[in-house]
Amino acid sequence: MEKIDLQYPLVLVHGIVAHDRGGIIDFWGRIPKVLKSYGIDVYLGNTDSWGDYGSNAKLLKQTIDDILAGTNKQKVNIIAHSKGGLDSRYLIWKYNFGEKIASLTTIGTPHHGVDIAELIDKQKIVHSRIAKKALHAFGKIYGDKDPNLYNVNTQLTPKYMKDFNEQVPMDNSVYYQSYYTTMRNSFDDLMFFYLHLFTKIKNGSNDGVVTKKSADWGENVFEIKGGISHAEILDIKKKKISGIEIPEIYVDIVQCLSKKGF
Template identity: 40%
Template structure:
């Protein structure tokens, strides 16, 4: 329905780790669909594999630019994965709580990752080498200051315990979070190996994170697909740009097209005066 996403404040989409905003388009069809339904949509533009602190600085510039361009007092943020941590740092450590109306996080590791804890116990030389190789490729794709080693460390439970202590919620901001689940290891071929690893260590997940690891603030629930494949970490950002299933959802926790879920998220913000 046209206009159902005409929210009071513009929507800022903040991507997660490993990708950047650009020609490929991290968010798939989502920005276009939200605009068709009345929302003003912007992108964070931060690095794909930089530290939380560095990316928060880039996001601060983005928020200020959006407010100046639109004349709005605040922005609504929808952040995927590590992007949610960067916005929380921006709000609490950098003092941007007065400029953020709401933060909705999609599978953000607010409580740290058990799987990453295990991976960080691998030989340091192996972790260092993997990080440096990844940094090299991210520089080629446009990252200004990639730091994959910091990204790995910042996903651990130890880091997030301290992060949560240093970055308490701001009373001026509405915090919402949600989790997703793949239904089996073959739900998403790209995520098969990560899913099996997480399943062995910590249970069912979206291929990277379990529901317990992503809950923060007002928890909207655990969502999956209407078909046999469920919803993976990649599906959450519509990286494949297609419907998940043609089977209609039996309830609000089953999704056949991820764009419909984002329309719902923004419509709910509108209904609450955001």
């Protein structure tokens, strides 16, 4: 197997629900192991599953600072899934991290919000003090350091993301690229059957959570074909999807970053 010459370490940053602090579920599936077999220096972001982008950016900052100190490298590459892409964008802007991030690749990231978050936000019960306390307690049980499910849902609404995009611009020193997937129909992944159907009726093609339009951000936008869902792109099922080995998608992404000198 030919090694891939990636100049900077790679950090994988997950989104909501997922975590990378151990447990019975490998939310990145076989991806880290396969990338390491190509000689890639792979690290995990160590962010909260239910942390808002402010608190997660702070956790990610510490992770990256530790990686840079331990490897004597000046920068890292980030591949982020779902809300992890927003956490990473905020990190770069909030902490002026452009000089430490060579590239940010987002996959299925809701850059323009998600419809289900808007629907949840319209429910009065969600805004009650009891609901907020219950959501916080759930996040703690889940293993988060600083969970805030209420803020997370608010931040993922299209209205909120419109303000986010105006406030958090791209950093000219970072290479950005966005990838998206779409389910061909609601039966592609039964876990997302109703969410896909609801989102498709409201805003068109989607991966079961994030629409094509929401994931489309920046000048470098690419589609991952094959009817792959929002969770399947993480290789959570550890098997071929539509004949595609999911880890190889990440290998291709890393190869392209390598060719660009990152």
